[in-house]
Amino acid sequence: MxxxxxxxxxxxxxxxxxxxxxxxxxxxxxxxxxxxxxxxxxxxxxxxxxxxxxxxxxxxxxxxxxxxxxxxxxxxxxxxxxxxxxxGEPTGVLKVSLPPTFGLDHVLPLLPQFLARYPQIRPEWHFENRQVDLIAEGYDAAIGGGFELTPGLIARPLTSARLVAVASPAYLKDRELPRHPDDLLAHSGIVMRGLRTGRIRQWQMHNEAGEPVTAHMNQSIVLNDPMAMRNAALLGLGITLLVLPDVNDAIQRGELVRLLPDWSADAGMISLYYPSRTLLPAKTRVFIDFVVEAFGR
Missing domain, CATH: 1.10.10.10 (Winged helix-like DNA-binding domain superfamily/Winged helix DNA-binding domain)
Structure with a gap:
């Protein structure tokens, strides 16, 4: 046998x-x-x-x-x-890939409640800006945006990813505020080089009427991580475009100012990804249910 x-x-x-x-x-x-x-x-x-x-x-x-x-x-x-x-309780190592900024700000704070409910699960969480191969690399789940849905992969949407323009009050002091996306060229820009493409990301912004305008920005500072971009903006180094969940708390605290409030760019959805097996380990299923429920609230 x-x-x-x-x-x-x-x-x-x-x-x-x-x-x-x-x-x-x-x-x-x-x-x-x-x-x-x-x-x-x-x-x-x-x-x-x-x-x-x-x-x-x-x-x-x-x-x-x-x-x-x-x-x-x-x-x-x-x-x-x-x-x-x-x-008994779901047990085992729970290996998850998360984007650093979103994961640290919005998923890691859920961990105390999750572990209080499932104390036998041992999180192994990797904070990284890349699309992992869940099956080949042995991940139970991944959170992020824009993953290619290869065969055997399921996506559960968590929240929309709307990019907004932000800068610190220190940077904006004595500077004229941009009134239109075209005005961004007159400012120092903090932009992102994509890890997969190696190119500077260009975003198309839309207003409430749906008018599209490409947000051309000066490449004053080029970074490859949203958290670094947010920190550079907090340091007063320029204007950047980031997803609203990554900067909303800083806006509420007055550390960043949202510019062009009628304009945003659609970066798709931030989703929870996991293998579409007939069986999901109990540790993975309870994690999926917990996170989806938390973001639903």
């Missing part, structure tokens, strides 16, 4: 295309995954993978074996998870 570990290592290696990626997903070492798959092959008497230094490829036998066990494996894990959840 094959062990659950052997079968899971085979399925996750087939899904991710490498023992290393499967190991990250399963919190094992690549050597342990390779041993489990080798044991499965030895017990079955067939070779399931063609191995090379660059990637794994399923053999004909592996191609036939994978669909016959994958759904059953998911169902078995679902049953185990259901029993575990009924027996």
């Amino acid at each position: 094959e062990t659950l570990a052997n079968l899971e290592c085979f399925v996750r290696s087939a899904e991710t295309g490498s023992f290393s990626a499967a190991a990250r997903l399963l919190a094992l070492t690549p050597a342990a995954v390779s041993r489990n798959v080798a044991m499965l092959e030895r017990n079955l008497g067939v070779r399931l993978f063609q191995r090379s230094t660059r990637k794994l490829a399923l053999t004909e036998a592996g191609e036939g074996f994978l669909p016959s066990i994958k759904d059953n494996l998911d169902a078995l894990q679902a049953a185990i998870s259901a029993v575990s959840t009924e027996r």
